[in-house]
Every structure is written in structure tokens, then in C-alpha cells.
Amino acid sequence: MKIIKEFGQFIKMFNGMFRTPENRKMYWKQFMLQCNDIGIGSLGIITIISVFIGAVSTLQTAYQLVSPIIPKTTIAQIVRDSVILEFAPTLSCIVLAGVVGSKIASELGNMRVSEQIDALEIMGINTKAYLILPKILAGLIMIPLLIIVSMVLGIWGGRLAGNLSGIIDASIFDKGVLMDFLPYNVIFALTKSFVFAFLITAIPAFYGYYVKGGALEIGKASTRAVVVACVLLLLADYVLSFLML
């Protein structure tokens, strides 16, 4: 029953976002601010996890492919496809759900509790459109870009680890990465990242916007937002993989 109520409230919130802006310039400013927060703000963590994911993938793949009849280029192919299909979009987005999601939920929650949202409402500003929509739009643009960066860095991390550990030479890795490359995989990964971006931004925004109480409730809302976003993200991952692969 609670889920149905929350879903109804979510739809209502979503519907309320699409109104004519009071001042387009201010909305644009807010959008750019969110792009900076979500995109540039998350670049550091995405860089670190992507490089390490790629590196670990190379080492673990090489560890499992012990047969001399399997060419070493296969390691690069496996790393490439794992990174593009799963690691870059899914793992990065789970991390982003924690980083970006908790920030959105706690920011809006704090604004709600400290009556900043009420102050905006009284000024005649549509707070759903002004506070939530720019976050979702910024997420839809910046998160897929972060995923592209993650893919590149993940593969580069794998190449670096392979080369440094002496498992696979850089030139062989490069050859393997280009071998039998399917551009559709990138399209699939980007489709996932759009869906994930929506979940990462919209769900925490919902929990933060409707928070009631004080600091404790903000913390609870933030945790709940991240948990729900992660669960839905994994569910969406399965559904999209089932439908598109």
C-alpha cells in the first residue's frame, strides 16, 4: 500500500515539474550548477573506480584463462566487453547512486526541513520545476558522459595493469580491444546509463523533497533513497539486458 502511495506521489511530483519557468535565465543557471555538481563533482571518483575496475578485470581474466590455446588478445576482448557492457555503466552508476543520490536527497531534505522550499513556494516559484527538474536533466546529460569516460578509463586501466604486470603486452591488448568490436554494445551501455541516470536523480529527489521531520529523517531519507535507487537500478539492469541483448 505504501509503495502504491509513494508511486502516486512520485508521478504527481514528476507531473508538477513541467510548468513554464518563472525566469528561464535562473533555471538555466540552476541547470548549469547541477551539471557542474553531478558531472565535474563525480569525475574524480569515477576515474578512480574505472581505472581499478579495468585493472582488476585484466588480472582476473588472465588468471582464469590459463589455456595456451587461447590467444592473449581474448583477455583484452573480455575486459573490453565487461567494462562496456556492465562494469562502466552499472558499477559506476551504483557508486553514483551513493555519491550523487545521497547529495540530492540530503540537499533537498535540508531545504525542506529548514523551510527554504516553503520560502521559494511563497515567492511563487514552482519548486519542483526549479529544484528537481534541473537535477534530473543534468543527470541525464552528465551521467552518460561520465559512463563514456568510465569506459575509456576502464579499458585503459586494464591495458596499464596488463602491461605493468607483464601479463599482456600493450600492443597485443590494443589489437584485442579492436578485434570483433560491436558498436551496439556501446549503444546498449548508453541506453542503460540514461535509465540509470534518471533513477539516480529522480528517486533521491523524491525522497528528499517530501522529507518530514528533522536531521534524523534527512539521514533516513537519504539512506532509503540510495537503497531504493540501487535496487531499482539492478532491476532495470536485468530488464534492459533481457530486452536488448
Next chain:
Amino acid sequence: MIEIKNIKKSFGNKTVLKGIDSVFFDGKCNLIIGASGSGKTVLIKCMVGLFQPDNGEVLYAGKNFFDISNVQKKNIRKEIGMLFQGSALFDSLTVEQNVMFPLEMFTNDKYSIKRKRVNEVLARVNIVDANKKYPAEISGGMKKRVALARAIVLNPKYLFCDEPNSGLDPQTSLVIDKLIREITTEFNITTVINTHDMNSVMEIGDNILYVFQGEKEWEGTNKDIILSKNEKLNDFIFASAFLKDAKTMRTIQETGVIPEGIKEELRDSIEENLNIDLDKDGFIGKN
């Protein structure tokens, strides 16, 4: 002028407002007083449209806020300024940006004009050299004054203040009260203040509405309050022994009559403190 008619509001099974009527006048400080949980914040939130009342009307210049179109509502909201209990300043913006926010959102003026207006209102609330500070870097009293500056920057017709003195020391509270009073008369604003600060009641209460358990219990001015015989109001306003004595002394000053039932010691104390002689009926200077 704002008029409210038969405002009712419930949350689940709990009825918070049980049909309140009142009128709030232009150029006056209209106070809503009442104990915590009496429904005054809910009433003020119904008045500004943050809550939809279950029944009743809120009339801004004769137009019911809940019967008009969204565009008309927005236009009325642009004429409303509100000072919140916790100031509600935007944490991520500086003092100057906070005050400039309504101007940026609703005007197309040049930056220099907006900045001039911001400096004017900040000077009006006695804030100097704090333009570049963030809300976290200023005191509670300054936050209230900055919030007041933000509330009046668009020259509102209606100013709502939700417990403007909460968390402030008595001296700062008086400064805030004085500012609200001056701004109200200077710009002929309809100011509605939700408070339980007794200094505010006595200092700026041009028109006072006392709400008791969701109902209008009493209405009058700060002068009427002294002479009021409403027991619930007196219990609320003059809750401490000190305030009860103060009321008694003020009543004697105003009327020249000692209220019935007063103790002999208090009578002696009054005679001594006010340097007057009271006869056995309580009249001044007859014996």
C-alpha cells in the same frame, strides 16, 4: 487588507483549526498569538497558501486565494513577503545573493540596479559589510534581518512573520520588532505576525488574535489585553507571577482601581513602588 472566514483544517483525525474568522489591517502589525500547538502556524500557512484549508476563505483585497486561477495566485504571491522562524536563507548563497534572489527571479533589471536595491534594503535592516558572507557565518539576529530584507526587497503588500523572535535574546528581539513595526508603517504593509513573545505583543500588537485550541478566543489591541478579563488569555499572557503583578500594576495605572481579590501585601507593594496612596476601595489619592 486580508480577511479570513471560517478557516478549518484537519490532519487525519486531528482538527487543528475549528473555524477562525478575522481581519488583518493595512499598515498595522496584526499578531496571531497562542500556545504551542494551538494552530497558529497552521493558520498562517493556510493564509499564504502552503496548506489548503478544508473549509473557509482567505481574502486578499476581497479575492479568495483558493478560488482564483494559478496565474492570479502567482501574482498575489509576488506581493507576499515572509519571514520564517528559522530565517530560511539559502545556505549556498551569500547574504547579497539571498536578498537579490527574488529580484533575479521576477525582474529584468540590470545587475547594477538590483545591487543598488539590495544595498538599500540591507541598509534598511541595519546590515552592513556582510554582503559576501554566507548564512552560516552570521548571527541569528543578522539572519533574521537578512531574511526580512529578502522579504521586503520586492516591496510586498503583505508581510508574514512566523515567530520572528524565536531563539533571539530580548534586546535583539526588540530590534527586530522595531524594524518590523517601522517597515509596516513606512510602506503601509499588511503585516501578520505569529508569535508567543510577550514583549512583541505589548510593543507592536496593533491588532491581536488569540487562538486557543484551534479557535478564536479573543481579539483586540495591546491596550485591551491589559484590561481583558478573559481567563484563558490572561493565563496565557501573564503566565508567571512577575507578569501577573505587572498586569495588576498596569491595570491600576490605567484605571486607578485595584482589581478584586488582590492581596494586602501586593497592595502595599504597589503603594510603595508607584508612590501612591490607595483607599480601601482601591482608588488612588482619595484618602
